[in-house]
Amino acid sequence: MPVDLKKFTTVVYDNLPDAAGGGLQAMIKSFKTKAGVKDIDKGLITDVKVVMSYANTHNLEQIIKYLKPRMQDDAHKNEPLLQQISVGMDSVALEGVKAKLKAQYGTSNVFTEYTTALRGIKQPEEIALMSKSAQLSAIAHAEVMKAIKPSMSERELEGILLYVHKKYGAEDEGYPPIIGVGANACILHYEENNETVLNNQMVLLDVGSEYHGYSADVTRTVPPTGKFTEEQKAIYQVVYDAQEQVINMCKAGIKYSDLEKKTGEVLAAGLIKLGIINDAKELRTYYPHGVSHHVGLDVHDKGPYAGNLEAGMIITVEPGIYIPAGSKCDKKWWNIGVRIEDDILIGKDKFTNLSADAPRTWQAVEKMAAQSSIFDGAKFPPLK
Ligand SMILES: [Mn+2]
Structure with missing residues (x-):
């Protein structure tokens, strides 16, 4: 039986990629339409926020390598928060940056928040x-x-x-x-x-x-x-x-x-x-x-x-x-x-x-x- 997603007060979802192979792209599009998901994954700051939500001290270096070239345009290179993202941050500094990103730009990724809390215990x-x-x-x-x-x-x-x-x-x-x-x-x-x-x-x-x-x-x-x-x-x-x-x-x-x-x-x-x-x-x-x-x-x-x-x-x-x-x-x-x-x-x-x-x-x-x-x-x- 098809589920009517519009009947739910809130639909939580993981970060959905803009581009996906095979039939996945169509499924994502269909899901977004049915769930009334607004296309909020626009702009670099969202990209940074989502990618940074997965960052830990082990993968930070790779993540920065991915983000750095994307942060060179005028809109972002003067953003102080982005400048704080640096290789070799300890977990405390990293959590601080993540918290600020979230506070300043809201969260498009409620699913990640819920599952982070649930999977931690x-x-x-x-x-x-x-x-x-x-x-x-x-x-x-x-x-x-x-x-x-x-x-x-x-x-x-x-x-x-x-x-x-x-x-x-x-x-x-x-x-x-x-x-x-x-x-x-x-x-x-x-x-x-x-x-x-x-x-x-x-x-x-x-x-x-x-x-x-x-x-x-x-x-x-x-x-x-x-x-x-x-x-x-x-x-x-x-x-x-x-x-x-x-x-x-x-x-x-x-x-x-x-x-x-x-x-x-x-x-x-x-x-x-x-x-x-x-x-x-x-x-x-x-x-x-x-x-x-x-x-x-x-x-x-x-x-x-x-x-x-x-x-x-x-x-x-x-x-x-x-x-x-x-x-x-x-x-x-x-x-x-x-x-x-x-x-x-x-x-x-x-x-x-x-x-x-x-x-x-x-x-x-x-x-x-x-x-x-x-x-x-x-x-x-x-x-x-
Ligand atoms: Mn380990």
């Missing part, structure tokens, strides 16, 4: 699925720690992780797996995974399953030899300290933005102590992303960032330090990239680490690496 059924997705992803990371060898390739590690995911019945990955050794670990969205030999440089693995629609987001950084060098261990410990302190803050009532603040403090203190930076202001050189985002139906799930943590939220905690070759510090630190990322369920007065099955301390990583793996000695005939 997970239902018990969702928490059950997220727990499984995160746990099986963590088990896959533990398996890689057992199997990893300096002679292996990035792709081989990817295969092991994906094998474990499939073994548990996960349909997909939550996002393109990032597996980067050495210099590649210092590239934030490295997805090529084509280095053929790991040698003794640290490997960063940001890989999470999608299980029955729910994405985990888990990162571990592992030495292929099974033993950290002194330098690797020192950087790893700084990142671990930040993650440990931030995870321990996680409970209802804590300001979301305080997580970022704490991360900055711990990472900066650690790098100053190691002589890598002299001042906390230099931290963004080596820590260019945010510490947390909502995770769920999407790896960067909708959810509020402006207020306090609430029971039922599931967020990542993922500090990282990346020191590419050529950085202004002692050469011995070059090409070390470390991130540790877990999926944290917020409770009324506690947290639950859903991905705790993947070791986190350097001692636990080394201990896991010393264990044998089902992939040890796997041999196939040479190709003709």
